Amino acid sequence: LAKTTQPISMDSYEGQEVNITCSHNNIATNDYITWYQQFPSQGPRFIIQGYKTKVTNEVASLFIPADRKSSTLSLPRVSLSDTAVYYCLVGVWGGTASKLTFGTGTRLQVTL
Amino acid sequence: KAGVTQTPRYLIKTRGQQVTLSCSPISGHRSVSWYQQTPGQGLQFLFEYFSETQRNKGNFPGRFSGRQFSNSRSEMNVSTLELGDSALYLCASSLGTFSGLGEKLFFGSGTQLSVL
Numbered sequence: 001l002a003k004t005t006q007p008i009s010m011d012s013y014e015g016q017e018v019n020i021t022c023s024h025n026n027i028a029t030n031d032y033i034t035w036y037q038q039f040p041s042q043g044p045r046f047i048i049q050g051y052k053t054k055v056t057n058e059v060a061s062l063f064i065p066a067d068r069k070s071s072t073l074s075l076p077r078v079s080l081s082d083t084a085v086y087y088c089l090v091g092v093w094g095g096t097a098s099k100l101t102f103g104t105g106t107r108l109q110v111t112l
Numbered sequence: 113k114a115g116v117t118q119t120p121r122y123l124i125k126t127r128g129q130q131v132t133l134s135c136s137p138i139s140g141h142r143s144v145s146w147y148q149q150t151p152g153q154g155l156q157f158l159f160e161y162f163s164e165t166q167r168n169k170g171n172f173p174g175r176f177s178g179r180q181f182s183n184s185r186s187e188m189n190v191s192t193l194e195l196g197d198s199a200l201y202l203c204a205s206s207l208g209t210f211s212g213l214g215e216k217l218f219f220g221s222g223t224q225l226s227v228l
Contacts, residue, residue, distance in 0.1 A: 030213070031213065032213045032214055034216075034217075036217075036219075041221065042219075042221055043116070043202050043204070043219025043220050043221050043222055044155075044202070044217075044219050045219070046216050046217060046218070049214070049216065051213075051214075087154075087155060091213045093213060097167065097168045097169075098168060098213055100157040100168075100170070101157075102154055102155035102156065102157075103154075104154055105154060105155070
């Protein structure tokens, strides 16, 4: 799996929708994308996971286009507390074990 | 429920020494995986243990090793430390064997290792 890239940083105002994209090789239909949020001095925290076209939970949505060469985390109506670094994790099944690759991380800054 | 606990929180070692890091998973979780986080390389998967067996391994030299005990607690060892081993080492636990496919990881706060 080639390097999994994300924008280095993004800025947003409170209340806006934020979309963070993770670019990777095309993945199989049963390979998973997971997104994590990390605050300073803490370990990453699970946000959302999926392998299908669209997954939604109470805090975010995950979109995977038909070519499966990228995935997008969507955060509706961000608040100041969403200021953090966001990582995608791509899990590709290799036959006997999975190949796990984290994205490069996106630093999201939310302001008033 | 208590979260994932990693000890120690901070560690300073010198080149050539070895170090052991400890991780206690969430009660009931049988899988423990380890990760290295550095400013230059980002987050990288080291290895995963499930029921005391290593199930998956990342691209790290043999100086990095680990084990899991019958109570699911895990230790990670780095021998012959190099300056480049300075990093935040994160441990995560999950209910089932974690292959990056369908498992939700719960991370500890990490051990910050500095090699001088």
